[in-house]
Amino acid sequence: MAQAQAPIVHPPLEGAQLVIGTIAVSLAVFMNVLDTSIANVSIPSISGDLGVSSDQGTWVITSFAVANAISVPLTGWLTERIGQVRLFMASIVLFVISSWMCGLAPTLPFLLASRVFQGAVAGPMIPLSQTLLLASYPRAKAPMALSMWAMTTLIAPVAGPILGGWISDNISWPWIFYVNIPVGVIAAAATWAIFRDRDSAIRKAPIDTVGLALLITWVGSLQVMLDKGKDLDWFSSTTIVVLALTAIIAFAFFVVWELTADHPVVDLSLFKLRNFTGGTVALSIGYGLYFGNLVLLPLWLQTDLGYTATDAGIVMAPVGLFAILLSPVTGKVLPRTDPRYIATASFLVFALCFWMRSRYTTGVDTFALTVPTLIQGIAMAGFFIPLVSITLSGLPGNRIPAASGLSNFVRIMCGGIGTSIFQTAWDHRSILHHTRLVTQANPYNPTFDATVQQMNQLGLSQQQAFGLFNSMATQQAAQLGVNDLFYISAGIFIALIALIWITKPERSHGGDAGAAASAAH
Template sequence: MAQVPIIHPPLEGTQLVIGTIAVSLAVFMNVLDTTIANVSIPSISGDLGVSSDQGTWVITSFAVANAISVPLTGWLTERIGQVRLFMASVVLFVISSWLCGLAPTLPFLLASRVLQGAVAGPMIPLSQTLLLASYPRAKAPMALSIWAMTSLVAPVVGPILGGWISDNITWPWIFYVNIPIGAIAAVATWAIFRDRESVVRKAPIDLVGLALLITWVGSLQIMLDKGKDLDWFSSTTIVMLALTAVIAFAFFVIWEVTAEHPVVDLSLFKLRNFAGGTVAQSVGYGLFFGNLVLLPLWLQTDIGYTATDAGMIMAPVGVFAILLSLVIGKILPRTDARYIATASFVVFALCYWMRSRYTTVVDTYALTVPTLIQGVAMAGFFTALVSITLSGLPGNRIPAASGLSNFVRIMCAATGTSIFQTAWEHRSTLHHTQLVTQANPYNPTFDATVQQMTQLGLSQQQAWGLFNLMATQQAAQLGVNDLFYISAGIFIALIVLIWITKPERVTNRDASAAASAAH
């Protein structure tokens, strides 16, 4: 006999405030950890006595485990219950963070990071579910806005905070900082949500689907993280990882669409709103994340910025993202979410077009203005697209839908990072080759430049070396400009995906489904 869903009423007053803060703190802690360790790899590697290449496994291990566990959210929720699963995720995340900080060796640290990434997976999808179920149906967009605000600010804060901790304290504190945040989140979550558990349903475990998921996601994630270091497909290791990922993915899709109790509900992609919203959100986030990595890297390697200064250039992005998120939450019920998503993508395109016009003498003002404006786009990006993606879904499918859409988004972020770093290297090499072909005695401009340098006291070899250095810097600049320009074009193209959806107003069925997500 089928179990009757339990529909919990929305939270009110102090309970709603505490519940929102608790869930938001957990989200912030989780997303922060995806970027906070990136700038600390040199410190970690040096302290543990390993190379920087080995140290990057600290990032890879977390990413692989996290990518595998996120799409399992719906499956785990049915068997454990959304509140118990969320609580377990937060508590185990705190424990694994503590173990990461205590790590005396790299293998111990990597094992702790695998645990941390695995238990972090369900936290973000369930945070959406719990928030949506806590708010009255008319205020569902406000819940999404609060979620989006914490999710977007944390990746920007991570590198800044990680760099400051590594420079001024010691690297274990990039993990210890999670302990007080997670403890507060866990206590508050249990106090507010313990009586709002969902119905548990014991269904058979899809071991084949789970094994295939682990195989293809793990292979793809390692390939993306290590591809650049191993020169991509000139490496046998990368070729084998790619083949494994493709074959395992093909079998995974075939198995999951025919399985009676699939570990991942791929049938969600039959829904127009879910498919269009997920792809638009994920590709857009991949572009955003790829540029989030590219810009500070370019500033540090070619413009002479320190890690801290480069991080501070990115900080203004949070200003409008925070200020406007709640405003978007208020106006979303009265308008079509596609208008807000379209406006966000247009603003993103404008920002990247502005950046595509940078030169090697770019000043702080020119760097800061697009970053500040980008916060406007970020304010509406997640709120509108998550609303579109979940529109029309019954409450019992929201955990699975949220988990699957977040999984696609995370994989696109990893793919975007790898593509941008590799593409920048290739474009820079191409531009460098084009520039140095002009360096010959038959080019009067080059010849005059060398003569000017020699008149200043440089030898001919030194003059050529200086010219090559200038060409390298200019080539890197042209390469990064190419990627900014391409990013602008893709954001405009993605608008088509937004308009193939037909979301229902969040005040109607979408909000109703969200409000009943606790059953």
């Protein structure tokens, strides 16, 4: 086995190089995150064009998510063997090639294979973007680096459905993948120009084949279970039960193996660190709530309030306004402030937004929908930056890629879990509320009887009146179900504040993120 090289120390970037490097890394991250959501609204177009059912078409999303979830935690191990700059460059170039393959796909199997390839090569991109940015900025300006990273990570999931819907409606679905090509080419060229001489040391550690096989097994089983659970009615399906058991057993073996292996493929020992564990868990659960609601709100608007996909996207768009404006402010304030205060304020604002949404009625107007979305941008500006700085606080530079990869992996998995839980919980709560509402529909209820008589006077038959009442009850039940989830989300965000305060970020001249940046150098 080759001996580890001495750590390579690179000075911070300056001037135009710093600007170009930041833009290059941010473009790569934006392109990556955009692809996690851009295909969601285009499934009907893709399915129709390729001659498959919508249920088969959803594998376009699932295949990417599974491959991406498996490759993200491998970032630290791959970085040691390849080098962070070479790995980041390879991710961008292969992502562009896979995007081109997706757009050219003549059949569903070819498209799915291309999406698996795309998700796999995309994995290291986000964790390494954090590492490269932190190493590029002077210690005191490291929070600003994280603010640039956070803006792209927060805006892309909102922009994805809007852009995907517009492209599908006005051009054709292959272009949701082709748009990555010019962005990726620019990002790759700029990255190579700025970072090619700033690679990390390489250590040829043995390949942990058992750990890798177990990782693929449990993550793949869990991800497919989450994506297909709702369609297959969860644990009433033998397929879902088998996937769940496979995931649990493989995960148990994976944890034991990785904690005892000499060269683990995923460094689980990071969870022994208070800051890493507290920051990662708070960030991941918070992201799961955010992402679950990000899927739930447009779905409710489209299925029950009659909004088009584009209109629903426009309602969600204002969330980016304050996030873009305030993220740099957070980056400037963070070095002089305990990041736990900023994260706490962020979670309180999130709770306020979801509480406001829990007061919605079926007659809610666009203004009432937009106000909490606008305010949520304030919470988002203080969400990623302080929690990432807490998570990476005090880590030596050689552990940052592994820590960033593992933290992002947990966050992405929680996003998937949040989406599945919210959609299933909404169905169950809607059914419960519908049952309660229709029990009032009997001739012994004077209010119901008067309502039916009023409908009869308007020219509706008895059967039509009952049908209209049932339709109104269904809409009201969906509204009450969504309100329940908004209210619960508010409460969980309040409870998560306790997790933030179990951490003890290490203070330094440049703040917590500065410490991470210094180590990354």
